[in-house]
Amino acid sequence: MSGRLQWPNALSRALKSEQGTLTTPLSLHRRAFSSRTSSSRVQTPWRPQEPQWRTTNITLQSFARNRRKFSSTPIPRHNHLDPPKPGEERHVTFITKEGESFTFDVADGDNLLDIAQENDLEMEGACGGSCACSTCHVIVESEDMYNKMEEPDDDENDMLDLAFGLQETSRLGCQVKMSKELDGLVVRLPSMTRNLQASDFDSK
Amino acid sequence: MNAIAHARRAPYVCASCIRRLHHAAPRTARTYTSNKTNGSFPVAAARSPRFALKAPARAVHLLRNGYSTASEKPKPLRLAIIGSGPAGFYTAHRLMKQVQDVVVDMYEKLPVPYGLVRFGVAPDHPEVKNCQDTFEEVAASPRFNYIGNVEIGKTLALADMKPHYDAILFAYGASEDRKLGIPGEDLPGVYSAREFVGWYNGHPQFAHLKPELDSGERAVVIGHGNVALDVARILVAPLAQLRKTDIAEHAVAALARSKIKRVEVVGRRGPLQASYTVKEARELMQFQKVGFKSTSLRNLYPENTKTLPRVQQRLADVLLKGSTVSKQEHKKRWELSFMKSPHAIHVKKNRLNEPIGDHVHSIEFQKTRFVPGADPLSKDARVELDDEIVTSEASIVFRSIGYKSTPLPGLSDLGVPFDQKLGIIPNDAHGRIISPSEGPGNLSAGHLPGLYAVGWVKRGPTGVIVSTMMDAFTTADVIVEDWSASSPFLNGEKGRSTSTGLGWDGVKDNVLAQGVKPVDWEAWKRIDKAERERGKEKGKVRLKFVDEEEMKAAAGLA
Numbered sequence: 095m096s097g098r099l100q101w102p103n104a105l106s107r108a109l110k111s112e113q114g115t116l117t118t119p120l121s122l123h124r125r126a127f128s129s130r131t132s133s134s135r136v137q138t139p140w141r142p143q144e145p146q147w148r149t150t151n152i153t154l155q156s157f158a159r160n161r162r163k164f165s166s167t168p169i170p171r172h173n174h175l176d177p178p179k180p181g182e183e184r185h186v187t188f189i190t191k192e193g194e195s196f197t198f199d200v201a202d203g204d205n206l207l208d209i210a211q212e213n214d215l216e217m218e219g220a221c222g223g224s225c226a227c228s229t230c231h232v233i234v235e236s237e238d239m240y241n242k243m244e245e246p247d248d249d250e251n252d253m254l255d256l257a258f259g260l261q262e263t264s265r266l267g268c269q270v271k272m273s274k275e276l277d278g279l280v281v282r283l284p285s286m287t288r289n290l291q292a293s294d295f296d297s298k
Numbered sequence: 299m300n301a302i303a304h305a306r307r308a309p310y311v312c313a314s315c316i317r318r319l320h321h322a323a324p325r326t327a328r329t330y331t332s333n334k335t336n337g338s339f340p341v342a343a344a345r346s347p348r349f350a351l352k353a354p355a356r357a358v359h360l361l362r363n364g365y366s367t368a369s370e371k372p373k374p375l376r377l378a379i380i381g382s383g384p385a386g387f388y389t390a391h392r393l394m395k396q397v398q399d400v401v402v403d404m405y406e407k408l409p410v411p412y413g414l415v416r417f418g419v420a421p422d423h424p425e426v427k428n429c430q431d432t433f434e435e436v437a438a439s440p441r442f443n444y445i446g447n448v449e450i451g452k453t454l455a456l457a458d459m460k461p462h463y464d465a466i467l468f469a470y471g472a473s474e475d476r477k478l479g480i481p482g483e484d485l486p487g488v489y490s491a492r493e494f495v496g497w498y499n500g501h502p503q504f505a506h507l508k509p510e511l512d513s514g515e516r517a518v519v520i521g522h523g524n525v526a527l528d529v530a531r532i533l534v535a536p537l538a539q540l541r542k543t544d545i546a547e548h549a550v551a552a553l554a555r556s557k558i559k560r561v562e563v564v565g566r567r568g569p570l571q572a573s574y575t576v577k578e579a580r581e582l583m584q585f586q587k588v589g590f591k592s593t594s595l596r597n598l599y600p601e602n603t604k605t606l607p608r609v610q611q612r613l614a615d616v617l618l619k620g621s622t623v624s625k626q627e628h629k630k631r632w633e634l635s636f637m638k639s640p641h642a643i644h645v646k647k648n649r650l651n652e653p654i655g656d657h658v659h660s661i662e663f664q665k666t667r668f669v670p671g672a673d674p675l676s677k678d679a680r681v682e683l684d685d686e687i688v689t690s691e692a693s694i695v696f697r698s699i700g701y702k703s704t705p706l707p708g709l710s711d712l713g714v715p716f717d718q719k720l721g722i723i724p725n726d727a728h729g730r731i732i733s734p735s736e737g738p739g740n741l742s743a744g745h746l747p748g749l750y751a752v753g754w755v756k757r758g759p760t761g762v763i764v765s766t767m768m769d770a771f772t773t774a775d776v777i778v779e780d781w782s783a784s785s786p787f788l789n790g791e792k793g794r795s796t797s798t799g800l801g802w803d804g805v806k807d808n809v810l811a812q813g814v815k816p817v818d819w820e821a822w823k824r825i826d827k828a829e830r831e832r833g834k835e836k837g838k839v840r841l842k843f844v845d846e847e848e849m850k851a852a853a854g855l856a
């Protein structure tokens with residue numbers, strides 16, 4: 095093929111503009127079929143309970159065509175982590191990128207990656223918790239709490255360097271273990287889809 | 299039915315559950331793939347486009363309650379993914395979680411999957427390869443077919459696939475590399491990092507490379523990216539350490555004979571513009587008998603590095619501290635040099651300036667300086683050529699200046715353009731392929747319905763696996779969005795696709811007629827198992843087959 099390609103206007107504008115970012119207009123749609131409640135409440139995953147997730151009935155299906163269906167199935171939970179001893183429950187809250195918050199009772203020594211995955215929160219953990227990928231990036235809400243934690247070591251910092259949306263209080267979930275001091279910890283989950291930057295398309 | 303067999307029958311099973319089950323019980327074969335006639339893939343859903351799928355939106359967890367159910371529906375989204383690297387797998391992962399009625403056929407030209415996770419990622423970085431657990435989770439779904447040993451554009455034409463799919467996703471990565479375009483680049487003893495990396499990682503295409511590691515003491519690596527540091531590390535790392543990894547045996551043998559003592563890694567800009575990351579630099583400083591040198595480093599950093607942004611500051615700390623191995627102690631040394639642009643590669647010459655032999659002997663660089671007005675602290679600072687020429691002795695040269703994607707044969711049959719300059723399939727930055735001929739005025743605003751790109755062929759050959767993953771999630775999200783909005787897909791007007799929906803079943807006779815034996819996931823698992831067993835005998839995590847025929851034999855297909 096020869097000749098330069100003509101980019102459609104909107105795109106070329108976005109690509110040219112230094113700050114031009116393109117966002118996926120998907121947030122709306124995701125919200126539409128989120129199957130979770132957005133209230134914050136304590137959940138104890140290992141005790142048989144009443145339905146743990148209230149399912150909203152708004153699925154995309156209600157306004158998309160018949161042939162295209164999305165599921166809003168409640169999420170089953172499973173037991174990879176041991177329950178805390180009575181009286182030694184620690185609380186940890188995750189705030190998803192949609193702003194929903196979920197609080198769990200967990201045991202000392204549980205790390206945030208295991209807790210999030212156990213509860214089906216969106217955390218990839220691509221390297222399986224071996225501090226080699228940064229997909230378990232979390233942002234600690236309170237600086238006080240961040241300061242109570244042990245300093246991240248070199249390996250963790252090396253991976254944090256690669257994390258998107260790095261903040262002063264960023265940590266890797268797989269490296270943070272719950273303890274008495276961290277009871278009440280609140281962390282935010284950053285988005286796992288990136289807004290594309292114009293610079294992503296620069297050729298050198 | 300035992301728990302694992304049960305797990306593997308479930309539509310989409312949590313990887314973590316499977317891992318844990320495997321701890322409890324030895325691996326057994328996936329039971330739903332019993333019909334192992336050649337090329338017949340166990341996807342009930344593929345049989346008929348009208349087949350109703352039952353699948354939950356999210357991974358099923360086995361260790362507790364069970365399966366979610368969703369109601370039946372008439373027509374699944376039939377998707378072909380070309381390439382089985384992280385881009386393809388992570389897109390399938392996201393898509394299969396969100397769309398319950400997608401059936402994915404993943405084509406791979408090699409018998410074995412995982413792309414650069416297997417053939418790029420360095421053998422001494424096994425933890426990076428843990429992403430394969432997720433890929434296995436994806437492949438365990440009956441909504442997913444792996445079709446290895448089928449090269450699209452060669453064994454199977456894109457135009458022949460099109461009628462049978464609603465969408466095609468290009469995830470074929472970058473299978474070429476960039477060239478310097480300088481005299482002497484093709485001399486014996488000059489290799490691309492891509493060849494060398496493929497060689498030590500056991501890529502069938504490069505198994506016979508035989509890099510001349512014993513022709514002298516000095517190696518020069520051109521480029522300041524992580525691939526360059528991978529190459530340098532393999533050249534200086536203690537062999538005892540590498541031996542236990544899944545590095546190819548031919549590489550262990552050749553590295554044992556290697557005479558290389560100095561490795562100079564050359565960048566055309568400064569340390570603040572280098573693209574390697576701190577972890578990789580640190581690793582090279584921690585070998586017991588490997589020294590480090592860099593003469594120009596200090597001058598290129600500001601006096602106070604504490605004012606630099608976090609990432610640059612941490613890299614500066616590691617580079618300026620260097621290695622603690624003294625000159626007396628070191629057996630090998632690596633060196634970083636900056637502001638040198640490759641100019642020409644030469645063979646040895648006699649006193650009369652006549653060439654002796656045809657093997658590389660030295661490389662000339664032209665010094666560079668920052669262009670007037672550039673901020674030397676900026677990552678984007680550009681350089682221009684200076685007049686001064688400097689020469690490095692080199693018994694072997696590696697060019698590590700980036701990979702390059704090429705157009706797949708037959709792209710134009712689908713109207714898909716290729717941007718040679720950027721080395722990508724033009725796309726709307728989310729992953730929808732665009733074409734200049736579908737210009738404004740057309741409601742689809744340049745989008746080619748049902749055609750998507752992801753990974754290195756979408757963005758260009760940069761980015762770690764995490765960036766590729768995020769990119770894959772973005773592409774998956776737009777496919778979901780288009781599907782849910784009933785946008786046009788392949789072979790169809792708005793919402794009314796006339797694709798047969800047969801997918802692989804629609805094209806496999808064509809492939810089989812050529813005598814090609816496709817490798818399905820079961821067959822790959824047999825290769826995988828054989829490689830691990832062979833490795834165990836040798837005290838390695840895995841001993842890869844480097845010959846495609848051997849792979850097929852291990853798969854029971856030869």
Ligand SMILES: Cc1cc2nc3c(=O)[nH]c(=O)nc-3n(C[C@H](O)[C@H](O)[C@H](O)COP(=O)(O)OP(=O)(O)OC[C@H]3O[C@@H](n4cnc5c(N)ncnc54)[C@H](O)[C@@H]3O)c2cc1C
Binds near residue numbers: 405
């Ligand atoms: C040497 C090297 C080391 C790296 N190390 C790391 C690391 O340590 N950590 C990290 O995070 N990232 C690393 N990366 C980056 C990472 O590998 C990439 O981000 C990622 O692999 C890109 O994914 P992809 O799926 O786009 O391409 P690929 O992984 O290249 O996958 C493309 C696949 O498509 C197949 N294919 C090509 N043509 C056809 C065809 N015609 N028909 C069918 N199939 C075809 C190929 O065989 C291949 O399997 C490394 C990259 C390189 C080059």
Ligand SMILES: NC(=O)c1ccc[n+]([C@@H]2O[C@H](COP(=O)([O-])OP(=O)(O)OC[C@H]3O[C@@H](n4cnc5c(N)ncnc54)[C@H](OP(=O)(O)O)[C@@H]3O)[C@@H](O)[C@H]2O)c1
Binds near residue numbers: 520524567573574578
């Ligand atoms: N361990 C890891 O995490 C790991 C390992 C390997 C690879 N990867 C990833 O894989 C991707 C690809 O890596 P890469 O090293 O191939 O690419 P890269 O990071 O883009 O580095 C390419 C290097 O080549 C230089 N270069 C390009 N053209 C040149 C020329 N004509 N002359 C001289 N120098 C030239 C570039 O310099 P300029 O900057 O001046 O253009 C740059 O230093 C990267 O994102 C990398 O991080 C990661």
Ligand code: FES
Binds near residue numbers: 218219222228253
């Ligand atoms: S899971 Fe990979 S760094 Fe935490």
